[in-house]
Amino acid sequence: MEKLRINEVAPRDGLQSQPRQVSCDDKLRLISALVDAGVAAIEATSFVSPKAVPQMADASELFPRLPDPQRIRYSALVPNERGLERAHQAGVREFAVVLSATETMNRRNINMGLPEATNVCASTLAAGIGTGMTGKAYVAVAFACPFEGLVAEDRVIDLTERMFAAGAVEVVIADTIGAAAPRAVGKLLHHAVRRFGAERLSLHLHDTRGFALANAWAAMEEGIRGFDTSVGGLGGCPFAPGAAGNLATEDLVLMAEQCGFDTGIDIAKLRLAMAVATSITGASLGGRTAQWLCAEDARRLKNVEQKAGD
């Protein structure tokens, strides 16, 4: 069976926009539940300014406490060299930089223009790699920007190229606000795969309009095998108006396994992680797939009880 690489982002992208502050212990409970379910790669936190994102203020405390660090690939976002330094001290081996594909999104998010943001990402990648860390890059709002609308494909290909040139081992193409539809996803990734190779690319999707699985399938058809997902669809983006939850891990796992892929994830145990995510955030999580899983359980339980009653 062909393998799908799933990078679980609930502890970072999922939690950062939650209004209720989640304790470091609770984050570790969620991460342990994800590890128990078979998740092999986790974006654990972000070394951003605690003022900008209070939910991630405990990054330096969290990282050294992560379970099973020899086996699990943990990564962390860093916005710049200052964040990189903190990440390095906390024991981060794999970091990610985030480059938005439009001028306005960069201005609103980090108060820099696109050329400056590109340079900061490139120099942060170089600095991290220089200390022996592995770096990857996100190209955010790669399909549509909440401020500038549709993003030109050439721009995304060019920024992806620059991030690889700066030493990124992987570039994650991100539909940050969940505005892409499958035709555009397939088209962009067709070009990106031909240019850079599918094994160096991943896709980060949000389910704002309900297209996340259709977009994932369009990408899988182009050979993409790496996806960011968030258990229960936990997520959103505090800086991007209109963003809703991430592509839910259980949605992609169920669909991919039904299509013959091996994700390494046990969906029954994943639901325990979903329950932890719900209990620590108070958020209502999970979409149609989760509802179906619950309904299936209820049906099986009824059958078992009927047999027990016979």
Next chain:
Amino acid sequence: MEKLRINEVAPRDGLQSQPRQVSCDDKLRLISALVDAGVAAIEATSFVSPKAVPQMADASELFPRLPDPQRIRYSALVPNERGLERAHQAGVREFAVVLSATETMNRRNINMGLPEATNVCASTLAAGIGTGMTGKAYVAVAFACPFEGLVAEDRVIDLTERMFAAGAVEVVIADTIGAAAPRAVGKLLHHAVRRFGAERLSLHLHDTRGFALANAWAAMEEGIRGFDTSVGGLGGCPFAPGAAGNLATEDLVLMAEQCGFDTGIDIAKLRLAMAVATSITGASLGGRTAQWLCAEDARRLKNVEQKAGD
């Protein structure tokens, strides 16, 4: 722009499983709202036994009252020649027969085996065509059967062939319980399109596991341009355990238009139809796409109000 053929099935497939009896007047309100939204083809009712499906008992009363019958393509399901006769008397010009692809599903649904059911469908098609009507056929549980599991592709191709041989102008491949995933959908339809031509095929999907849009996209990639949808996702199947709502019309319209297809449907007016569907059934309708549309409205309203306040 390439056109997508949408056949709205809420008045039949959507309503038939609703626990609350919907009056003929309320059905006509729903249908009028759908027509106002630009829907050009509607499965209006079913001439089945009123005892088996009480919700469709008013078929003969409803059909002659349908709005704008010269412009809108209305169709009705018929189970056999008796139903066909009633449909003919009510003024039906386009009818559909339903053939389940497995022995057990036919037994449970209409108390016949697969060969007998195939013969009844073929003879009903022939009889209707003989009176000048147009007939199409559904091949139901075409991917998975709730009783027999996965359905062999060859079986579905063979039954499709038989229905065309009996005179069907179109065959609708139906994932009646919403158990298909995009790889299987793409594979079956790839073969069916090569054998029969895309223009004679349609796809009927349910969103049980949240895969409906991904499945629709997989089919669109194979050239399929005809889809059954139900406004708000209204639906289910009273005879198929585990079936949830149909592929929602607003989901497919939004995704297809964003992919450059012309559906002829005005999504703002479609939402009025969704409101009618909710009010006449009491069901909670609509998925992520509908939520997004509501959130977009709220955001626009806020902008307008802010400007008015400046």
